[in-house]
Amino acid sequence: MTFTRRDTDETRTALHALEDNRSSTRLRAALTLGTNPDPRHVDALVERCAVEPEFFVRDMLTWALTRHPVAVTLPALLRELRSERAQARSQALHTLSKIGDRRAWPEITLALLTDADDDVARSAWRAAVVLVPEGKEPALAAALVTQLGRGGRETQLSLSRALVALGDVIAPALRAATTAPDPRTRAHALATERLLRDPDAGFAFAIEEAKRVVALGGAGGAGGAGQEGR
Template sequence: MSKQDRDTEQAIRRLEDVSPSVRLRAALGVGTAPDPRFVGKLVERCAVEPEFYVRDMLTWALARHPSSVTLPALLHEVRSERAQARSQALHTLSKIGDRQAWPAITRALLSDADDEVARSAWRAAVVLVPEGEEPGLATVLATQLGRGERETQLSLSRALIALGEVIVPPLRAATTDLDPLVRRHAMATERLLRDPDAGFEFAIEEAKRIVVLGRTSQG
């Protein structure tokens, strides 16, 4: 076995070390000296790595490799049954920014039952969407309005706002939804589009008041 092969095996073992700090340094080392032989292991490790900051370094290391090498593995991973694998693959695709990955951002991923996967898909989608397809993406994203806790709702609002004015028609349509959570989220998102400094909490509270007033006037 050559020295290079021994070094590769050692680096791979360190990526699986019980110590998070060792795994972090290993990912940093792999990203500093990119080698296609590491891509499979980096992707595999993303799916199971428990520490956020190590996962972030794994993503950085993958982004340091040519997208021609990383994309096939990541596109396979977004179809994994493991939620973390899907989420991290999508997160990495958003960091790489290669629009060849766009067809992999399916409606199923944008509405994934796992909030972390869906949020990663939203972020990836707004980065990868081809010019001219923003209105269609906005329409799909609007179907997720009212979903989850505040953090998830804020992620969706940010993704929508990144698309610009094309989000206004689906947001306006959502303000007539039967679900008050959907209506409030749509109103808050449009408020943030118009006034980014308003703050999400303020926009949500204001939307709540509008929904309540509308319900009272109808009564």
């Protein structure tokens, strides 16, 4: 960590405390640096995001970064999207979604949307939905639909929420996915359709109902292509 003469004692202490063994101390340090934003400290905050083990501290680091000028934070975060460290990519995407500056959109690549790391992919889905320019929603929906059936319940719920956030534009791509060869993909597509029609429906109920439909041969299964089995 590099200090300058212009750093106050409080700031110097906070910068050093970002590496403290105690999570409560790191949390206070991030709060201090966000309360007293200084563009010279953006790199230190971004670097800490990539290695910070505690979720609530990472969230405070993100908040601190949102307090700084976008002209400084945006380039630093975009560099992190090419990091070999999954957490660096994931946290940078999360922070970009909170900042909401659409100049980041070109960097939300298909590689990130399909990243092998579930945390990175989930962060990319959320960021993409926030940053997508008007008119690009159908292309984004088509990319996101390729991930249907991926991962466990948490990952599938994240993807469904991202798709539903795009609105009715997802309907054609989602309908096509209900006839996919993979039963997990079909079930996930059906559950997402249910959430699109009824946002208040619980995902657990929707996915279990969709699995029953697929098991009975509905929505692309044998004996009922295109039917919902009801």
